[in-house]
Amino acid sequence: MTHIADTDAPPARLYLASASPRRRELLTQIGLAHEVLLVPAPPGEDEPQHDGESASDYVRRTARDKALRGRDWMRAQALAELPLLAADTTVILDGAVLGKPADREDAMRILRALSGSVHEVHTAVAVCAAGEQLLEAVSITQVHMRELSDDEIGRYCDSGEPFGKAGAYGIQGLAGTFISHISGSYTGVMGLPLFETSNLLRSAGIRIP
Structure with a gap:
């Protein structure tokens, strides 16, 4: 299946x-009425940062690559x-990119590192608009996490x-x-910053209700 549409919803606008x-x-x-486009991910999609690449540039690049690949797939x-x-979201702690956990042990490791920290969440949004137009934005949010006990972390992972x-x-x-x-x-920490996203969509000619 290439895309998911809700047959009871109004026609998709993006x-x-x-x-x-x-x-x-x-x-x-x-x-915003929309359809989910399921684009096959190539091997190595979640490649690490390039040498000298900032966190914002990294997340912007990955979102851009996903958007361009999606446009090619659509066509x-x-x-x-x-x-x-x-869009693409990553968590940054002391300059290091923390991605999605591979397993429970990895999730425990990441959460122990974040416990008691102030870290950043970077979410990039890319919109392919008319023709070859590409619109981009990045949201950066500072997040303060309280100290977590190992028991709390374990129970959270069990959830x-x-x-x-x-x-x-x-x-x-x-x-x-x-x-x-x-x-x-x-909403940027959730994975889609609505302020930046709505601005990009307006620039792409989509009216926000």
Whole structure:
């Protein structure tokens, strides 16, 4: 299957090149009818930062690559030409990129590192608009996480919530009790900063309800 459409929904106004349920929920929250475009990921998609590449440049590059690959896939499948949105989120601690945990042990390791920290969440959004136009933005949010005991970390990992999430936590779920303060975009930490996203979509000619 190349795309997912809700037959009871109004006609889609854009494609979302992401399987993230959180991104889909956020687009729905602001009233944007969309279809999920399931684009096959190439080997090495989650490649590490290039030497000398900043965290913002890294996350911008990965979002851009996803968007361009999505546009190519859309055209190869002869789908209706609509604006296409892709995003990428990463957590930065002391200059190191923390991605999605590979397993429970990795999730424990990441959460121990984040415990008691002030870290950054970088989310880049890329929109392929009319023709070859590409629009981009990056949201950077500082997140303060309280000290966590090993027992708390273990129980959180047992919940299953850390998996599939950059930094091994979801601020909108149980991990919301771990976060004392943020400076920036709450929805950016979730995976799609709505302020930046809505600005890009307006520039792409999409009216936000």
